[in-house]
Amino acid sequence: MRAVVPYNDPSPSRLRYRFERLWLKPSVRQLIRLWLPLGAVGLALFTTFNNEAIREAVQLKSTQIYEAVAARPEFQVTQVAFADVSEALQQQILTVTGLELPISSLKLDVVALKRAIETLDAVKSAQVRVLGGGTLEVLTVERDPVVVWRDGDVLRLIDGEGHRVADIARRSARGDLPLIVGLGAELEVAEAMRLLRVASPVTDRIRGLVRVGERRWDLVLDRGQTIMLPEYGAIRALRRVMALHQAEDLLNRDIIIVDMRNGERPVLRLTDEAISELRRLRTEVRGEDA
Numbered sequence: 001m002r003a004v005v006p007y008n009d010p011s012p013s014r015l016r017y018r019f020e021r022l023w024l025k026p027s028v029r030q031l032i033r034l035w036l037p038l039g040a041v042g043l044a045l046f047t048t049f050n051n052e053a054i055r056e057a058v059q060l061k062s063t064q065i066y067e068a069v070a071a072r073p074e075f076q077v078t079q080v081a082f083a084d085v086s087e088a089l090q091q092q093i094l095t096v097t098g099l100e101l102p103i104s105s106l107k108l109d110v111v112a113l114k115r116a117i118e119t120l121d122a123v124k125s126a127q128v129r130v131l132g133g134g135t136l137e138v139l140t141v142e143r144d145p146v147v148v149w150r151d152g153d154v155l156r157l158i159d160g161e162g163h164r165v166a167d168i169a170r171r172s173a174r175g176d177l178p179l180i181v182g183l184g185a186e187l188e189v190a191e192a193m194r195l196l197r198v199a200s201p202v203t204d205r206i207r208g209l210v211r212v213g214e215r216r217w218d219l220v221l222d223r224g225q226t227i228m229l230p231e232y233g234a235i236r237a238l239r240r241v242m243a244l245h246q247a248e249d250l251l252n253r254d255i256i257i258v259d260m261r262n263g264e265r266p267v268l269r270l271t272d273e274a275i276s277e278l279r280r281l282r283t284e285v286r287g288e289d290a
Helices: 014-023 026-049 052-070 087-097 110-118 185-198 200-205 234-248 272-289
Strands: 079-083 123-131 135-142 145-151 154-159 164-168 179-181 206-212 216-221 226-228 255-259 267-270
Touching: 014 026, 026 052, 079 087, 087 110, 087 135, 110 123, 145 164, 145 185, 154 185, 179 185, 185 200, 185 206, 185 216, 185 234, 200 206, 200 234, 216 234, 267 272
Parallel strands: 079 135, 145 179, 179 206, 226 255
Antiparallel strands: 123 135, 145 154, 154 164, 206 216, 216 226, 255 267
């Protein structure tokens, strides 16, 4: 007799077959491999941090770790380097930023420092960055004053864009810069500079430019002379005056006002002495005629 060998069916059971079929689906594999672990972790974190005592302990530990890392020597900023910055502006920068050294570079907000520095009138733009060796570098583009603006009783330095740079105590502190006066004069610095360039033949005699009614300029010279310019076409009118001066020595005569407000009919006003002399000559001529 032959031994009876039990028959092993190689096919899976029905339950196993169904599980294998489900596993073939990408959505099921993603659920098992990704979303179920994430859900379990999220549930554990929610349960943990929902406990106030545990949450405070974790925050305290995190703070301690951060402070320990921030206090390491390699993160300490111990000096500030300025590139081509005047000493006065350096002091203003240190004051406005409130920097207290040493400080950890991890606690430095360079964006906030940049914004604070750019609030200074003398600074057009700034860059702040942390270098190696514990150095904080500050790069600035300073505003260059081109005129002195008399604002009431205050003397202000103004750049070419009309921005305030600084105040000065005396006119002599910046005698190298031209003077502009009047309400709204700082808003028309560009036009004032063009007028001063046109008036270059009498530069040594110019005392300043006066903004009148926030709409036009008077050019004031020494000897009490004034060139009154129109609201429109001031450059052209001043060129005419300069041409007359170079041709006829106009501004060296006994004239107190050159009124160019009406371009079609310029008016010259003589000094009191010249008027008196003119009247005297007229009287003499009339007496001789009689």
